[in-house]
Amino acid sequence: MPICKPLPVIMKPQLELPRTIRLPEKSEIPMDSSILERLKSWESAPVVEGFKILTNGSDPEIEKLPFNFYAEININNSRLWKLIIELSNHLPDEISLIYNHSDCEPEYGENLNKKQTLDFLANYETELTSDTFIEIGMISQSDSELIELFLSEYKYIKFWGVDQESFNESMNRFDLKEIKDIQFIDEFPNIREPLRLYNESITESNDLIELLKQNF
Numbered sequence: 001m002p003i004c005k006p007l008p009v010i011m012k013p014q015l016e017l018p019r020t021i022r023l024p025e026k027s028e029i030p031m032d033s034s035i036l037e038r039l040k041s042w043e044s045a046p047v048v049e050g051f052k053i054l055t056n057g058s059d060p061e062i063e064k065l066p067f068n069f070y071a072e073i074n075i076n077n078s079r080l081w082k083l084i085i086e087l088s089n090h091l092p093d094e095i096s097l098i099y100n101h102s103d104c105e106p107e108y109g110e111n112l113n114k115k116q117t118l119d120f121l122a123n124y125e126t127e128l129t130s131d132t133f134i135e136i137g138m139i140s141q142s143d144s145e146l147i148e149l150f151l152s153e154y155k156y157i158k159f160w161g162v163d164q165e166s167f168n169e170s171m172n173r174f175d176l177k178e179i180k181d182i183q184f185i186d187e188f189p190n191i192r193e194p195l196r197l198y199n200e201s202i203t204e205s206n207d208l209i210e211l212l213k214q215n216f
Helices: 033-044 077-088 114-122 125-130 164-173 205-215
Strands: 050-055 069-074 094-101 107-113 134-141 146-151 157-161
Touching: 069 164, 077 114, 077 125, 077 146, 077 157, 077 164, 094 114, 094 205, 107 114, 107 205, 114 125, 114 134, 125 134, 134 205, 157 164
Parallel strands: none
Antiparallel strands: 050 069, 069 157, 094 107, 094 134, 134 146, 146 157
16 A cells, blocks of 8 residues: 655745744733634735735825825845835935834934935844834925835835836845735734844834934
8 A cells, every 4th residue: 555645734935024023922912702813814814025006096085195106015024124225216315214113103304315314224224124113214205206115113114106117126126026915914913022132232212213313
């Protein structure tokens, strides 16, 4: 009798999250059936590298703003900073920085040179890509054009643009595909932890916000 080999287990591709975000243990969440079901759905959810696009006009409240499309992008955390640099190429040479603690409203800096801004931010790459209590972005807006690159507290990218073809070329450079039903970590129960638990040499969230206020 032939020996039947077990079928290989096909694992769902898993997005590489920053160390500061994790799924909760069952003991850490209320015994609420809907929360438990949502947590279980993670096992098969398409939380993977990729992006989704919405053309302007999908939301009546923002359709008058001068951008053509909006995208949300998942990328492995180890590649996040490189993608930020890539997408910054879609912004003009002069931009305004957006930054805030995750519990506060966004603050907008003055219009400054993009390269100098990125050179400053590069000193805090670890904090910006892993501190889940900080949000940051860059924006250029006029009466005729809005381009914005924004890194959410959950460390996926939100992008408002005018040239979708050029945007798609950037996605291709990182082998990122459009996935209609892609999902993001903040759609599931999760726990955010301070970055200092994993790296004692980092700049604390509030201290970094103050540095951004002083410099931008």
